[in-house]
Amino acid sequence: MQRPNALDLRRALTPSASFWAWTGTEANLGDRLFHGAAALCAFGVVAALAGMGVEMIRASLSSIERFGLGFVTEVTWDPVRELFGAAPFIFGTIVSSLLALAIAVPVAVGVAIFLAELAPAWLRTPASFVVELLAAIPSVVYGLWGVFVLAPWLRDTVQPALAAALGFLPFFGGPARGFGMLAGGLILAIMILPTIASVSRDVMVAVPTSYREAALALGATRFETVQVAVLPHAKAGIVGAVILGLGRALGETMAVTMVIGNRAEISASLFAPAATLASVIANEYAEATSDLYLAALSELGLMLFAVTLILNIGARLLVGKVGRAAPGVRGG
Amino acid sequence: MMAVEASREAAPTPGSAGDTARSAEARAAATAPAVKMQTEALRAWFGAHEVLKAVSLSIPERRVTAVIGPSGCGKSTFIRCLNRMHEVVPGARSAGAVLLDGVDIFERGVDPVLVRRRVGMVFQRANPFPAMSIADNVLAGLRLNGVRPRHPEEVVERALAQAALWDEVKDILSRSGASLSGGQQQRLCIARTLALEPEVVLMDEPCSALDPIATARIEELIHELKDRYTIVIVTHNMQQAARVSDFTAFFYIGELVEHGETDALFTRPQKARTEDYITGRFG
Numbered sequence: 255m256q257r258p259n260a261l262d263l264r265r266a267l268t269p270s271a272s273f274w275a276w277t278g279t280e281a282n283l284g285d286r287l288f289h290g291a292a293a294l295c296a297f298g299v300v301a302a303l304a305g306m307g308v309e310m311i312r313a314s315l316s317s318i319e320r321f322g323l324g325f326v327t328e329v330t331w332d333p334v335r336e337l338f339g340a341a342p343f344i345f346g347t348i349v350s351s352l353l354a355l356a357i358a359v360p361v362a363v364g365v366a367i368f369l370a371e372l373a374p375a376w377l378r379t380p381a382s383f384v385v386e387l388l389a390a391i392p393s394v395v396y397g398l399w400g401v402f403v404l405a406p407w408l409r410d411t412v413q414p415a416l417a418a419a420l421g422f423l424p425f426f427g428g429p430a431r432g433f434g435m436l437a438g439g440l441i442l443a444i445m446i447l448p449t450i451a452s453v454s455r456d457v458m459v460a461v462p463t464s465y466r467e468a469a470l471a472l473g474a475t476r477f478e479t480v481q482v483a484v485l486p487h488a489k490a491g492i493v494g495a496v497i498l499g500l501g502r503a504l505g506e507t508m509a510v511t512m513v514i515g516n517r518a519e520i521s522a523s524l525f526a527p528a529a530t531l532a533s534v535i536a537n538e539y540a541e542a543t544s545d546l547y548l549a550a551l552s553e554l555g556l557m558l559f560a561v562t563l564i565l566n567i568g569a570r571l572l573v574g575k576v577g578r579a580a581p582g583v584r585g586g
Numbered sequence: 587m588m589a590v591e592a593s594r595e596a597a598p599t600p601g602s603a604g605d606t607a608r609s610a611e612a613r614a615a616a617t618a619p620a621v622k623m624q625t626e627a628l629r630a631w632f633g634a635h636e637v638l639k640a641v642s643l644s645i646p647e648r649r650v651t652a653v654i655g656p657s658g659c660g661k662s663t664f665i666r667c668l669n670r671m672h673e674v675v676p677g678a679r680s681a682g683a684v685l686l687d688g689v690d691i692f693e694r695g696v697d698p699v700l701v702r703r704r705v706g707m708v709f710q711r712a713n714p715f716p717a718m719s720i721a722d723n724v725l726a727g728l729r730l731n732g733v734r735p736r737h738p739e740e741v742v743e744r745a746l747a748q749a750a751l752w753d754e755v756k757d758i759l760s761r762s763g764a765s766l767s768g769g770q771q772q773r774l775c776i777a778r779t780l781a782l783e784p785e786v787v788l789m790d791e792p793c794s795a796l797d798p799i800a801t802a803r804i805e806e807l808i809h810e811l812k813d814r815y816t817i818v819i820v821t822h823n824m825q826q827a828a829r830v831s832d833f834t835a836f837f838y839i840g841e842l843v844e845h846g847e848t849d850a851l852f853t854r855p856q857k858a859r860t861e862d863y864i865t866g867r868f869g
Binding site for chain 1: 669671674676677699700702703706707709711713714715716717726727730731775778779782
């Protein structure tokens, strides 16, 4: 037993051995099967992603041929006359997501700073756990809450107050309906907050303690320590967290569909009903009667697919960069 | 400080026998260094683990005190108590008194931020802020304390010169602090600490990550700095303690075993355990 073990060890340590292990040509049958099965699963995921992209392009072809680039700028969405323009949904998606970011980012970064830097040790783990739990709540539950609590509250309390105070601005004009862009943005803000907060917290925790100690030893307060030693290092990772949140906001469907009002219109007022790329697909796909209608909806989906994919790749790169820049070196 | 001492020496008028005796006393006090810091029954814990057991030690002003002992003897914890850095570690606490110029820094109402401004610290691993330039690193402490020097470039030059780094970096002040070599980074950290003009400088194994040449430079620097600052240095290197310090304290498993003038401690240790350690029988 002793000898083969030593031999195996020596073989494992030589570079050519690891090459053979990788190709699976010198390993035993079981290892080769395992290697092949695992590789198949991994490539299967990539193939599924690529297949999805190809299939969506194919499904949208007739719409792409018919409307061309004008699809993006056209403001009319009229299934009856078969006139399809994506502009109201692009507008609705961008505005609701930006609104969500504007509300969620400051709160989420505050939560992350509290969890990573300020909370007493006994509170950190349970509180972080609760924040991550928020991300696990099904979006239809957020939607229900939006319908029964958020929208009536906005209609009866928040929107009249905003209209009274800032009604001269076009953003707060029109009747207070509750359901609309503001409700959509708010519910998105609540939904992306846990993502941004927990990723930001992880990035801050990864900042080496030695930087914090350097700041503290120079007579920095807790707040200044965060400012000088933590945030500059975590910045790229926080930006990545925000982009991850943005990706979720852009693609979020159920909760937004339930509270945004679903009207294919571009309005300056946040009180007005609107629609997003995701919400219009969810609402109309089942009733799409013509091939062109289906193709137009597929093209909306294709745009959403491409944008969220690109954003997520960018965000992962940024978060990963912080992980490498701060390889968990804790000052002694 | 200088002005106070001058007036104290000038005050007694020669004449009466009592006065003469008092001025002789004052002279004796001037040669025997004043006590800058003093710990009284200082104890420290990480969670339930007691790492310091009732340590009472005085640290003389403008002298170098070395703290030596085997790994895990509490020497780092000890100096981290001297500027209240121990308590920033989650689960860490301490008891007992640490007097700075006779005032307990753990007393209720004492702001740890102000303590750390007077008692600066240099760490084992050089930790300049990598997002800041060399010059900004030096000024970081002042800025954190709300001081906006009228001529920041003079402050930068003075601090870097004191840390024996000025000549090497004077042309690259706007470069990142992280671009320097390990020894230079450590001297930058010393400059950053000195820029605040602290009264005491604590050094926690400042040379443990440095090569012998960089180590020699830091040791030279410690020699120059002791004219102006009270220095406490933790080191696991007994030769270093012998080279740089005036006084040495030997710690073993959380207890202060022996403390005295460095020459005496290394040549005529009073305790068997100290002798075993400095002769290399354990540790």
